[in-house]
Each structure stands twice: as structure tokens, then as C-alpha cells.
């Protein structure tokens with residue numbers, strides 16, 4: 241199944257909105273996103289943020305604290321339908337590989353939990369699009385190849401079956417450079433133990 245087809249059903253969207261995240265995990269992504277925005281774009285008013293993929297709008301309320309204008313884009317109407325972006329008429333169904341915005345349309349672009357689902361060609365396209373539509377900063381999460389789970393895989397030890405595609409910081413940096421951007425810094429909950437890492441790009 242293609243990644244863009246994976247969250248298309250109302251059932252999947254309901255599960256994602258109601259059960260996928262709970263407890264401390266629910267806020268962790270937002271905390272890391274906020275930390276990187278404050279670190280690399282702090283001290284300036286953030287006029288607009290794009291959240292892509294918006295999913296069911298998990299990050300909406302937190303991002304709305306940082307900027308008056310927050311928009312969400314997702315390829316799944318079912319996911320978006322459950323989000324505050326849709327309720328606020330700020331949600332758009334579109335593909336992250338071809339965003340319907342002009343260059344530099346948003347001060348900040350946030351992309352949480354998408355890159356590790358993409359094949360190489362898609363990853364290249366999405367990173368280029370995130371950079372293209374951002375004026376000042378991109379904050380994106382990826383599955384860090386230098387983490388405990390991936391180390392276990394490399395050692396041939398048993399791990400939970402997982403379709404996520406890990407990427408090394410070096411490879412990601414190269415890809416970003418090829419798209420005309422550069423890496424500013426990283427943030428993760430527990431380096432090495434948390435596979436998901438956030439990167440700030442410009």
C-alpha cells in the first residue's frame with residue numbers, strides 16, 4: 241500500500257484521532273517542535289505556520305499558540321475531516337509532494353511523522369517542497385538511523401516489526417543540501433533511545 245493511501249478510511253482516521261496517542265506521548269511531538277521553533281526562529285513574530293501532514297490535527301492547538309494563522313494540509317480527507325483545521329476552514333486536501341502554495345508562503349513549516357514512511361524518491365520531493373514553501377524555518381521529524389531500535393536491527397536482534405524507514409543524519413543533511421537548504425539543529429526526547437528525531441532546516 242502506498243503511504244498516501246494508508247490513512248484514507250474513516251476507521252483509520254477515528255483510530256488515529258481517538259487511540260493512537262495517549263499520556264505523555266501525546267504532547268511530546270509538540271514540545272519538540274516548539275523547542276526548535278523557539279530556538280531557531282524565536283524572538284520574531286511567527287505570522288503563519290503550515291502543518292503538513294496535518295493528520296487529525298494533533299498539533300493544531302499548540303501551533304495556534306505560536307501563530308495566528310495555522311493551516312493544515314493532508315492527502316487524506318478522512319484524517320483532515322476530524323481536525324480543528326477543517327473546523328476552522330484552514331485545512332486543505334493536497335499532496336506534500338506538490339503543495340499548492342507559492343514559494344516562501346509560510347514563515348514556518350512543520351512536518352511530523354511523515355518522512356519515515358516515504359521511499360527515497362518521495363522523500364526527496366517532500367523535503368524540497370517543505371523547504372520551498374517555508375520562508376524561515378522547517379521543522380520535520382524523521383526516524384533516526386542512529387537509534388537503539390535500528391542498532392538492534394543491524395545486529396540481527398529481534399525488534400517489533402516496523403515498516404518505518406530509518407535515515408541517518410548525514411544522509412538527510414545531504415538531501416536537504418541538494419534541495420538548497422541546510423540543517424540547523426536537532427531535538428529528540430532521549431537521544432539514541434527515541435527513534436523519532438526532529439530536525440530544523442532553513
Ligand SMILES: C[S@@+](CC[C@H](N)C(=O)[O-])C[C@H]1O[C@@H](n2cnc3c(N)ncnc32)[C@H](O)[C@@H]1O
Pocket residue numbers: 243244245247248269292293294295296297298299313314315316319334335336337351352353354
Ligand atoms: C502518521 S500520520 C501523521 C499525522 C500528523 N502529522 C501527526 O503527527 O499526528 C501520517 C499522515 O500523513 C498523511 N500523508 C501520507 N502521505 C502524504 C502525502 N504524500 N501528502 C500529504 N499527506 C500525506 C496521511 O494521510 C496521514 O494523515
